[in-house]
Amino acid sequence: MNNKISFCRSGIFRVLLKAVERQYPGTLNKIDLPDVIFENPMRLIPLPEISRYFNKLAEKTEDKLFIVHCGPHISLHDCNHLNYLIASSNDLFTAIMRFNAVLSTFQSNSEAFMIRSGSINKWRYNDISFRDKDRLFDGIIAMWFFIQLLRTFHGKEYLPRRILLPGNQIGKDGEVENFIGCSIDWNQKETQVWFTYDELVKRKSYVQQQLFGSKLDHQEILSYIDMPLSNDFLRCIYEVINYSKDFGFPKLENVAKLINLSPQQLQRRLKKEHLSFTELVNHQLLCNQAPRLLSKYSISEVSRMLGYQSEQSFTKAFRRMHKLTPRQYINELIERW
Incomplete structure (x- = not known):
């Protein structure tokens, strides 16, 4: 393969x-x-x-x-x-x-x-x-x-x-x-x-x-010059997730299809790297994308841009990752400015 x-x-x-x-x-x-x-x-x-x-x-x-x-x-x-x-x-x-x-x-x-x-x-x-x-x-x-x-x-x-x-x-x-x-x-x-x-x-x-x-x-x-090497599997999957989010919340089946793998093959590859698909999605959406977007857009806009079904589901996921809500995060940004 x-x-x-x-x-x-x-x-x-x-x-x-x-x-x-x-x-x-x-x-x-x-x-x-x-x-x-x-x-x-x-x-x-x-x-x-x-x-x-x-x-x-x-x-x-x-x-x-x-x-x-x-x-x-x-x-x-x-x-x-x-x-x-x-x-x-x-x-x-x-x-x-x-x-x-x-x-x-x-x-x-x-x-x-x-x-x-x-x-x-x-x-x-x-x-x-x-x-x-x-x-x-x-x-x-x-x-x-x-x-x-x-x-x-x-x-x-x-x-x-x-x-x-x-x-x-x-x-x-x-x-x-x-x-x-x-x-x-x-x-x-x-x-x-x-x-x-x-x-x-x-x-x-x-x-x-x-x-x-x-x-x-x-x-x-x-x-x-920041082009992922084709054999850097994790970085490549990370970028495919970023692309996939513009069509809805990234799902295992959709991301696997984009790289011509079955969901089972993708899961096995990630398991060898000691990571799950959910972990990579959370890192891309909640750690990489969300903080940057929240400095420019409203919470509802960011939740939509990242593919979440509702602002509530985005807020719940963000709080689970960062130990604070998107509103609290924005307030911290304002205080720093």
């Missing part, structure tokens, strides 16, 4: 969803994805959920090639922090180096690097977390992100020289190639985007340099 758990940051997934909405207006209203997930672009979404939403988007758009057709609408500006870290670079080489460096902080197990072969630069990308069609879809998304990065320097009509994709051909013969505007090699080991060395040594104009987003503070930078 593969116990590794991988994540994608909500901010990156939001870039794709915005591109889908531009291509297929009204689509996002048809999928059950709470807005609260995107309030913090650093929120972690389990990759099996990303795969599930791939399928839902294909169904709701009624387009099996939606992942190709929405690509031109992908914009780095939809992820302000990513836009600043990468697209603010004065030259393309630096932008690519930054893009490659931060990619793994946005999606677990993803890796990207560039090699030179004669006069051709080959940008190479792979993520071992995905399989089959989902791996192809992930590769196409990465391809579009990189093409949009190239277009930041070379203009919106820029086309790469060649593309390699990890999966069976989708669409009719030549359909995807004609849409993107260059040749594609299918069934490859990884995603690659080829462009010439002359295209690499490209600097931005003064006007282009004014287009990047706002700077990051130190806390935001730390949140970028």
Whole structure:
């Protein structure tokens, strides 16, 4: 059994969803994805959920090639922090180096690097977390992100020289190639985007340099690098519980399903770590989330945000954990201020 758990940051997934909405207006209203997930672009979404939403988007758009057709609408500006870290670079080489460096902080197990072969630069990308069609879809998304990065320097009509994709051909013969505007090699080991060395040594104009987003503070930078290792089981479950709460109070069956385990398998894994599922839920909701939220929202709002059925049930659980009620906790905060 593969116990590794991988994540994608909500901010990156939001870039794709915005591109889908531009291509297929009204689509996002048809999928059950709470807005609260995107309030913090650093929120972690389990990759099996990303795969599930791939399928839902294909169904709701009624387009099996939606992942190709929405690509031109992908914009780095939809992820302000990513836009600043990468697209603010004065030259393309630096932008690519930054893009490659931060990619793994946005999606677990993803890796990207560039090699030179004669006069051709080959940008190479792979993520071992995905399989089959989902791996192809992930590769196409990465391809579009990189093409949009190239277009930041070379203009919106820029086309790469060649593309390699990890999966069976989708669409009719030549359909995807004609849409993107260059040749594609299918069934490859990884995603690659080829462009010439002359295209690499490209600097931005003064006007282009004014287009990047706002700077990051130190806390935001730390949140970028705080990506759980896939083999850190407890930390990963902790983050899956945090994601699950936005769909209701986290239940063993739901969390197990999100990571492709049975409830019994998850319980056995936690038992080996000398922890119960209930303990992890209480730590995430009552120790990690609740104190932070109570400084900003009312008790009833916090109870709802954490998935409790009522304010009374939240108050009871909070008091059992902290030996004081949420109201008493808030009063203590006020006294400290």
